[in-house]
Amino acid sequence: MKFIHAADIHLDTPFANIKNFSKQLQNNLRNSTYTAATKVFDTAIREHVDFVILAGDTYDNTEHSLTAQQFLNNQFTRLKENNIEVYLVYGNHDYYRNDFASIKFPENVHIFTNQVSTLEVESHDGLKVGITGFSYYQQHVNQDMVTEYPSRGKYDYQIGILHAGVGDNNYSPFTVNELLTKGYDYWALGHIHKREVLHENPFVVYPGDTQGRNQNETGTKGFYLVTVLSKITNIDFVPSSSYVWKKDAIAAEASDNLSEMIKKIDSKLDTDDFGLLTLDINNAQLLNEDLVKSIERGDLLHHFEDNISNTILYRVYLKFGNSQQLKQIDQRFWDDSVEKVFDLNSIKDLDKKLYNIDVLREHMDSPDFLKNIQELTKSTINKKFIGEEK
Incomplete structure (x- = not known):
């Protein structure tokens, strides 16, 4: 058995x-999510998989544009012609609302x-394969839905689809x-845009997104081709970005x-990979x-x-190193106050309305958010001391 796990x-x-x-x-950037999706479906056909799992946030928003729907309809029809099923859940970005503006997908789509x-x-x-899951019908799902998942049924192989975050x-x-107690053979996760295997035997897997969407989503993105042979599961990462x-x-x-400065930057851009560099x-x-x-007003960016x-x-950031004042006197006060000032929960509470915006919440919840804020703050403080030292 073969299947694809993408999210x-x-x-x-x-x-x-x-x-x-x-x-x-x-235009190429805006089309890149479509290009990545096409690689998912091309791989499914080339590898003769049994089915494709899409573990949430297939669309970027709940509007489900006609262009996106028509694209998926065409791709799903290709899969149908190749005897490939599709199992799809909606996530927090593309949660289901109604059928009034929805294209009816072919019958191989579940x-x-x-x-x-x-x-x-x-x-x-x-x-005989059992596939268990649910779709978001609103932006936030606060309850632990895993409690609703049944224990392993009488299947040769059982998969759980879950669009969610740990804790x-x-x-x-x-x-x-909690997932392991269900006794499933594979957990197809979505929501986190970082590829990560949380557990093996059974596999509990985040494939990450198929195309990085901003400067914080670094590295090659893709999906997993999963092969089950003699009840042994193997996963292979397939790049798609x-x-x-x-x-x-x-x-x-x-x-x-x-x-x-231009020469130094040129050396960083002289690579074979297509990419967007934050420097x-x-x-x-x-x-x-x-x-x-000159750099702050964007002259370097305009040049390139x-x-x-x-x-x-893509972006240039000036990072100002520690001044003598900060090293000798203020470092002690910085160390004393950093945990109090840079408290993630306090930052989230500054404006709860902003935190309810998906893109901002995802940014705040990223692992490097606090580290980046601290570095930018230090850099700003250090910059203010430059004139005094010179």
């Missing part, structure tokens, strides 16, 4: 801060309702141990001028004040707008 395709992702890119590149249920399918090699009270919170988000850094020197310029306190102003290399400069 978080996010068709129609708008992609922020790309207005300075060429029209062709803007969409789970808001009630946990189990569907049955027989694989090409004769395995995340907004999105069907769960623990890995057209553009890879990257992060890198260069070190500033006191002798740097704009030409030298830190460390030790920016060493740079001439006029050069700092028409760059023909595969890697595109």
Whole structure:
């Protein structure tokens, strides 16, 4: 038996801060989620899989644009012609609302309702497979839905589909141990945009999204091809991202001028990979004040707008190192106050309305959020001391 486990395709992702890119590149980026999805379905056909699991957030929002629906309808029809079933749940981004503006998909597509249920399918090699899951019918699901999942049934192989976060009270919170008690053979997770295997034997897997959507979603994205042979499960990661988000850094020197800075950045862009680079310029306190102003008003970004290399400069951040004052006196006060000031729950409570916006909440809940805020704060403090030291 073979199946594909994909999640978080996010068709129609708008992609922020790309207005300075060429029209062709803007269009390519906006189409990249469709390109990634096409790779999912092409792989399913090429590998002759039994079925495809889409574990939530196939669309980027609950509107389900006609373009996205028609695209999926065409792809699902291709799968039907190749005797491949589709099992789909809706997540927090694309939660189900009504059928009034929905295209009817072909009969090989099975969409789970808001009630946990189990569907049955027989694989090409004769395995009786149970697939259990549910769809979001609202943006937030605060209850632990795993309690509604039945224990393993009389199947040769059972799969649980769950769009949720470990211990995340907004999105069907769960623990890995809780999943293991169900006795399933595979848990097809969605929601977290980072590829991660939480457990093996049985597998509990986040495939991540199929195309990175912003500068925090770095690295190659994709999905899993799952093979079950003699009751042994193997997973193979299949890359699908057209553009890879990257992060890198260069070190500033006191002798740097704009030409030298351009040469340093050129060396970072001279790669074979298609990507979008977020670049830190460390030790920016060493740079001439006029050069700092030039970089802050976007001169470097404008210079590289028409760059023909595969890697595109997306963002530049100046990082100012510790000043003598901070090292000698203020470091102690920083260390004393950092845990109180940079409290994640306090930050979330500053404006609960903002925290209820999906994109902001996802950003705040990312593992590096607090670290990035602290680094930016330090850099801002250090920048203010530059004039005093010079």
